[in-house]
Amino acid sequence: MARLLLAAAVIVTPVSAYVNFAPGAASRHVKNAGLSSSVNLEPMILEIEEPATEDNSMGAFGALAAGVGVGAMLGWLNSRRQQVASAAAAAAIAVTPAAANAYVDYEGLAFLGGSDKVDINNANVQAYKQFPGFFPTAAGVIATHGPYKEVKEIFDIPNVDPRITAIFKKYKQNLVCLPANPAYFIDRVNNGLYR
Numbered sequence: 573m574a575r576l577l578l579a580a581a582v583i584v585t586p587v588s589a590y591v592n593f594a595p596g597a598a599s600r601h602v603k604n605a606g607l608s609s610s611v612n613l614e615p616m617i618l619e620i621e622e623p624a625t626e627d628n629s630m631g632a633f634g635a636l637a638a639g640v641g642v643g644a645m646l647g648w649l650n651s652r653r654q655q656v657a658s659a660a661a662a663a664a665i666a667v668t669p670a671a672a673n674a675y676v677d678y679e680g681l682a683f684l685g686g687s688d689k690v691d692i693n694n695a696n697v698q699a700y701k702q703f704p705g706f707f708p709t710a711a712g713v714i715a716t717h718g719p720y721k722e723v724k725e726i727f728d729i730p731n732v733d734p735r736i737t738a739i740f741k742k743y744k745q746n747l748v749c750l751p752a753n754p755a756y757f758i759d760r761v762n763n764g765l766y767r
Contacts, residue, residue, distance in 0.1 A: 680750040689748050692726060693719050694756035703743045710739045715760040719752035 649656055678684075683691035685699030692714050700711035713736055717729050726740050726747070740747075 678753060678756070680748075680753070683748050683750065684756065689746055691748050691750045692723060693750055693752040694760070696756075696760055703739075703746060705739050706743060710736045712761070718760075719757065720749050723747045723749045725749075 697711040697715045700706040
């Protein structure tokens with residue numbers, strides 16, 4: 573039934589509302605790109621006086637047809653709710669941006685946990701797990717301060733327990749200080765989990 577109503581609405585919709593000019597309307601001028609003068613285009617419609625009541629009835633009929641068409645479309649959508657929801661979900665997934673590529677051209681990538689040396693400005697606290705006793709306390713102290721210009725600046729952090737300073741001294745040869753990179757510096761503590 574909904575298909576029949578939709579087909580009827582499409583067939584009876586007044587096409588003339590989209591293609592003809594209103595009777596008595598001014599002629600249209602079109603400017604030709606190759607010519608300097610404008611071309612006068614007259615509508616190709618016979619101008620016949622029609623009663624005003626017919627114009628009103630045509631507008632009412634058009635509104636009725638549009639209402640029937642909208643109702644038919646809503647009825648069709650309601651009867652196929654599952655298919656419409658599936659199509660909407662598929663469209664949402666299709667326009668979802670893909671994950672960004674990893675930033676691998678960073679010169680200090682090996683010092684972010686992939687070697688026996690760790691960059692104190694850019695490495696995540698997890699990178700310090702390879703050094704016994706360093707994680708989580710000493711690593712957290714380094715990660716929550718900075719950026720640093722030299723490795724020896726970690727000894728100037730205020731209110732650090734002497735036991736943590738001893739751990740810093742023990743692994744000082746395993747620490748490097750590269751310039752802080754915004755892509756990695758922000759993730760030193762939480763590894764991007766809580767942005």
